[in-house]
Amino acid sequence: MLEDKNQSRTSLSELGEFKLIDHLTQHTVIHHKDTVKGIGDDCAVIGQGKTQTLVTTDLLVEGVHFDLSYMPLKHLGYKAVMVNLSDVYAMNGMAKQITVSIAVSNRFTLEALEELYAGIQLACNTYKVDLVGGDTTSSTKGLMISITAIGEVEKEKCVYRNGAGLNDLLVVSGDLGAAYLGLQVLEREKQVFQVNPNAEHELDKYTYLVERQLKPEARKDVVQLLSDLEVQPTSMIDISDGLSSEILHLCKQSKTGCQLYEDKIPLDQQVISTCEEFDMDSTTIALSGGEDYELLFTVKQEDFPKIKANPNFSIIGHMTDEPDLIQLVTRGGQKVDVIAQGWNAIG
Ligand code: ADP
Ligand code: MG
Numbered sequence: 001m002l003e004d005k006n007q008s009r010t011s012l013s014e015l016g017e018f019k020l021i022d023h024l025t026q027h028t029v030i031h032h033k034d035t036v037k038g039i040g041d042d043c044a045v046i047g048q049g050k051t052q053t054l055v056t057t058d059l060l061v062e063g064v065h066f067d068l069s070y071m072p073l074k075h076l077g078y079k080a081v082m083v084n085l086s087d088v089y090a091m092n093g094m095a096k097q098i099t100v101s102i103a104v105s106n107r108f109t110l111e112a113l114e115e116l117y118a119g120i121q122l123a124c125n126t127y128k129v130d131l132v133g134g135d136t137t138s139s140t141k142g143l144m145i146s147i148t149a150i151g152e153v154e155k156e157k158c159v160y161r162n163g164a165g166l167n168d169l170l171v172v173s174g175d176l177g178a179a180y181l182g183l184q185v186l187e188r189e190k191q192v193f194q195v196n197p198n199a200e201h202e203l204d205k206y207t208y209l210v211e212r213q214l215k216p217e218a219r220k221d222v223v224q225l226l227s228d229l230e231v232q233p234t235s236m237i238d239i240s241d242g243l244s245s246e247i248l249h250l251c252k253q254s255k256t257g258c259q260l261y262e263d264k265i266p267l268d269q270q271v272i273s274t275c276e277e278f279d280m281d282s283t284t285i286a287l288s289g290g291e292d293y294e295l296l297f298t299v300k301q302e303d304f305p306k307i308k309a310n311p312n313f314s315i316i317g318h319m320t321d322e323p324d325l326i327q328l329v330t331r332g333g334q335k336v337d338v339i340a341q342g343w344n345a346i347g
Pocket of ligand 1 (some may be wrong): 202
């Protein structure tokens with residue numbers, strides 16, 4: 001019998017997600033030399049040979065990660081796959097298989113779960129990934145969905161979070177902030193609907209935002225494009241939690257700092273107009289919003305010509321020699337320190 005001698009009572013809210021993971025896994029021992037990378041990147045990396053295996057897993061919980069009052073089940077299935085594939089692409093690899101595990105309460109009908117699986121199948125067919133297993137069980141309340149993705153990468157192409165070097169350029173694909181604003185729009189609609197179920201939906205001018213929230217696409221195309229351009233990123237991460245948090249991960253693991261330029265952060269026109277309408281700061285939304293599932297990576301200065309004119313990429317900053325210090329150069333030329341959630345307008 002294993003005895004639990006730990007009598008203290010520490011609230012999890014004191015720790016936060018990352019410190020909790022560090023704490024729980026601090027005594028983890030690697031027993032196999034083909035475990036090339038364990039905890040700490042977008043995927044675990046396994047295998048000593050020319051081709052390595054990538055593994056990543058994510059758990060989505062109803063009421064925490066999704067709200068079925070505005071998230072159709074088909075979209076949820078699709079998004080749950082994207083969240084995982086995105087982590088495989090963030091290692092510069094290709095996803096090949098997934099497993100899907102669900103816990104469902106008796107509130108759900110067969111037809112509802114068929115919808116969920118229609119979304120999963122659509123994602124698998126679109127991204128050429130095979131559904132190879134999973135687990136099904138009941139839950140007392142709500143729906144939980146956990147997906148594991150398995151991928152492949154050539155050893156010399158595998159990109160970690162820790163490879164950024166001094167003066168490397170910081171590059172992001174696509175644009176930022178739209179998924180978070182999409183969620184705000186949907187939350188607002190839900191509240192309007194609760195007050196007046198007959199109210200007209202006013203989603204026309206937010207179509208891009210809502211689509212980014214309900215049907216995100218993982219950037220498989222970016223991995224292919226980087227390969228075509230013969231660009232090997234020095235570090236890479238996918239943007240699930242917001243730009244500032246992801247830059248901090250790259251900086252921490254690469255032992256660098258970063259200088260970021262506000263006017264270079266890519267924003268869609270709908271993000272700009274909706275921020276004005278909601279009286280929100282678009283830079284703050286891009287920095288802290290999350291769920292964009294774009295790829296954030298660094299490249300050597302010599303790769304600048306290959307990246308600069310590409311409409312898929314924005315060069316938003318460069319890495320510096322001041323560890324963990326992320327500075328935002330504002331449109332007005334002021335330098336402000338960025339913290340993981342949003343930014344401090346001081347200095
Ligand atoms: P991502 O946002 O890319 O999905 P996370 O922030 O969820 O990554 O996780 C960071 C790292 O911690 C990953 O390597 C992940 O596999 C690992 N991790 C997360 N939760 C646990 C856990 N409960 N036990 C062991 N490792 C974990
Ligand atoms: Mg990730």
